[in-house]
Amino acid sequence: MEIKASTPFLSISPQKLRLVIDKVRGLGAEQAVTVLQYMPQKGAELVQKTLKSAIANAQNNFDIDPSGLYVASIMAGDGPRLKRMKAGARGRYKPRVKRTSHLWVVLKEREE
Numbered sequence: 306m307e308i309k310a311s312t313p314f315l316s317i318s319p320q321k322l323r324l325v326i327d328k329v330r331g332l333g334a335e336q337a338v339t340v341l342q343y344m345p346q347k348g349a350e351l352v353q354k355t356l357k358s359a360i361a362n363a364q365n366n367f368d369i370d371p372s373g374l375y376v377a378s379i380m381a382g383d384g385p386r387l388k389r390m391k392a393g394a395r396g397r398y399k400p401r402v403k404r405t406s407h408l409w410v411v412l413k414e415r416e417e
Contacts, residue, residue, distance in 0.1 A: 376410065
């Protein structure tokens, strides 16, 4: 059975988020939460929140023990880009692009 959780419109670029999610892909759900707890990146806290949400979905909606779950799929995709400007020298326009991302987590039960 697949347990899903997603978080849209995170204020971090997908490239930075993918560096974090590559570390937890395939790990057990509880082990992944522990690994993310000790990572210094900003994205680790965001991924940890979404992962905890997926674990809570498994417990509350399907009565599944979280110790038997693992991270089957975790993806970060592009969200909308916020286009801002900064004034440059001599009245010039300096564009700033603030990237956002969407995060999807899928947990599955280990088969024995």
